[in-house]
Amino acid sequence: MLRSVIISGPPAIGKTTIAKGLGDEFDLKYLSGGDVLKEMAHDQGFETDRDDFWDTAEGMHFLNIRKGNPEFDKEVDEKLKKIFLTEDVIITSYTLPWLVKDGIKIWLAGSHENSAKRMTTRDDISIQDALEIVRKRYDENKTLYHKLYGFNFGEDLSVFNTIINTDNLGPEQVLTQAKNAVKNYYDAQTITKS
Numbered sequence: 001m002l003r004s005v006i007i008s009g010p011p012a013i014g015k016t017t018i019a020k021g022l023g024d025e026f027d028l029k030y031l032s033g034g035d036v037l038k039e040m041a042h043d044q045g046f047e048t049d050r051d052d053f054w055d056t057a058e059g060m061h062f063l064n065i066r067k068g069n070p071e072f073d074k075e076v077d078e079k080l081k082k083i084f085l086t087e088d089v090i091i092t093s094y095t096l097p098w099l100v101k102d103g104i105k106i107w108l109a110g111s112h113e114n115s116a117k118r119m120t121t122r123d124d125i126s127i128q129d130a131l132e133i134v135r136k137r138y139d140e141n142k143t144l145y146h147k148l149y150g151f152n153f154g155e156d157l158s159v160f161n162t163i164i165n166t167d168n169l170g171p172e173q174v175l176t177q178a179k180n181a182v183k184n185y186y187d188a189q190t191i192t193k194s
């Protein structure tokens with residue numbers, strides 16, 4: 001039985017931190033949908049070597065180009081789906097939870113303000129700039145994914161097995177909840193298949 005996990009949620013909510021922690025705990029390969037999209041941006045001539053590429057002016061410029069060409073996202077999603085369906089993997093993705101049926105899907109919920117606070121620490125920018133970036137990325141992603149696939153990003157959470165509200169929790173607390181969710185999900189799958 002494949003063991004596959006998808007972590008989704010708004011920008012700067014802590015998806016990468018939790019996914020890497022789960023990967024270590026359950027010996028799963030980690031893959032970021034954003035990294036696959038970054039590879040495509042690099043192929044288009046963008047300098048993508050910064051961890052915070054998506055929060056830079058150049059990253060935002062690529063997002064604007066991307067809005068006009070849905071093939072970028074569709075190609076990324078097809079690559080992620082293929083990997084998800086054939087490997088033991090943990091993937092961070094905005095869209096994959098709505099596009100595949102198997103595996104456990106975890107939504108990390110939280111306010112824009114808390115995402116912005118995380119971004120100020122991670123990227124060393126002001127809270128005002130971080131809040132503007134978080135809101136813009138969230139709204140643009142929501143519009144794009146509704147146009148591409150018809151789902152309401154951040155609103156229709158019915159596809160998720162687990163929702164963790166990260167507000168007022170530290171990374172270790174969120175990771176503990178995510179570990180428990182994954183363990184319980186796969187323990188239940190093993191019992192069901194026995």
